[in-house]
Ligand SMILES: Nc1ncnc2c1ncn2[C@@H]1O[C@H](COP(=O)(O)OP(=O)(O)OP(=O)(O)O)[C@@H](O)[C@H]1O
C-alpha cells in the first residue's frame with residue numbers, strides 16, 4: 001500500500017464534508033473516485049495532498065503519516081516528513097495552475113532543481129524525456145497561454161511527474177477538454193500506472209472511468225457508498241443512487 | 249533671449265542633478281522596502297500587520313511636506329543628526345514605501361490561490377514560492393500603478409527645497425525672482441516635462457518586456 005486512508009473526517013464550518021473515509025491504494029492501481037457534485041471528492045484529494053487539514057483520522061503515504069489522531073487531536077506531519085510526502089504525491093489540478101510567467105520547461109524544472117536538488121542539466125533532461133513521452137517536446141519553450149487545454153493538461157501532468165511521485169492524483173482531468181482530447185489523456189493515464197506508481201483520479205466522465213480505472217470508489221454526501229473493482233462495479237447497477245449518477 | 253537662457257543653464261543643471269539624485273535614490277530604495285511593507289501588511293502576525301497599517305495610514309494620510317518637516321526638525325530633537333540630503337531622503341523613502349506597499353499588496357492579493365497551492369504540492373518553500381512564482385507575476389500587474397507613482401515622484405522631488413536643498417524648481421524660482429522673468433520657470437517646466445516623458449517611455453518599454461505572457 002502506498003496510500004492508506006483511515007476514518008478520515010473533515011468539516012467546513014460545522015458542515016461535515018468527509019465522513020469516516022477509509023480506503024487504500026496500491027502501486028499499479030488506478031483508483032477512480034466518482035460521485036455527485038458536492039460529495040467531497042475534491043476535498044478528499046486535497047487532504048491527501050496536504051492542502052486541507054483533516055479533523056480526524058489517518059493518512060499514511062508510503063509508510064509516512066501525513067496526519068494521525070493523538071490525544072483527541074489530529075496531528076499533521078512535521079515539516080521534515082511533509083517534505084518527503086510532497087515528493088511522493090503529485091497533484092494535477094482541475095484548472096492546471098501552471099505558472100503563467102514561465103515556459104513549459106521552466107514550469108517543469110523549478111521543483112526538481114529546488115526540491116530534489118538536481119542540476120539544471122539533469123532537470124532539463126528529465127523534463128524533456130517526460131515531454132517527449134507526452135508528445136509535447138516541441139512546446140517546451142511555449143508559455144502556458146499559448147497552449148490548448150489538452151496541452152496544458154499534459155504539462156500539468158508532466159510537472160507532477162518530474163518529482164517521480166509514488167501517487168499521482170488528478171482532479172477531473174478531462175472535464176475541461178473536448179471529447180476528442182479526452183481519449184488522449186485517458187491513454188496517457190493508463191500508461192502511467194506501473195510498478196512504481198498508483199493513480200487517484202476524480203472523474204465525472206464514465207467513459208474515461210470505464211477505460212482507465214482498475215478500482216472504483218463511489219462517494220455521496222461525504223461517505224464512500226461503494227468500493228469495488230471496475231468489473232464488479234459496472235456489474236452491479238442495482239443501487240438506485242449509482243444508477244441515477246451514471247445516467248446523469 | 250537664447251543668450252539669456254544660456255546663462256541660466258548652469259544653475260538649472262545643478263538643480264536637475266539634485267532632482268535626479270533624490271528621484272533615483274528614493275525609487276531604488278523604496279521599491280524593495282515597499283515589497284517588505286506589503287509582506288508585513290499581509291502578515292499573519294496581527295501586531296505586525298496592524299503596525300504596518302498604521303504606518304501606511306500616517307504616510308498616505310498626511311502631506312509629504314509635513315513629514316519632511318517633522319523628520320528634519322524631529323530627528324535632531326531625539327539626538328539624531330544627519331545631513332540634509334539623508335534626512336530628506338529618509339522622509340521620501342518612508343513615504344513612497346507606504347504607497348508602493350499598498351500597490352504591491354493589491355498585486356499580491358490578486359494572484360490566484362491556485363498558484364500558491366501548485367507551488368506547495370511541488371514542495372517549494374514559502375520563500376521560494378514568493379520570489380519565483382508570486383513576485384514576478386505581481387510586478388507585471390502593478391507596473392502601471394508604479395509608473396503613476398514614478399511620475400508623481402518626479403514632481404514631488406521639488407519638496408526638498410523645504411530643507412534648503414537646491415533642486416530644479418528652486419533654481420528656476422531664484423533666477424525668476426532675480427531677473428523678474430518667467431523664462432527660467434518656463435525652462436524648468438520644459439525640463440520636468442522632458443523628465444516625465446522619458447520616464448513614461450522607459451515604463452512603456454518595461455511593460456512591453458513583461459508582456460511576453462498573458
Ligand atoms: N474551502 C471550503 N470551505 C467551505 N466549504 C467547502 C470548501 N471546500 C468545499 N466545501 C464544501 O464541501 C463540500 C464538498 O466539496 P467538494 O469540492 O469536495 O465536492 P466534489 O465532490 O469535488 O464536487 P464536484 O463534483 O462538484 O467537484 C461542498 O458542499 C462544498 O461546498
Ligand SMILES: [Mg+2]
Pocket residue numbers: 041042043
Ligand atoms: Mg470537485
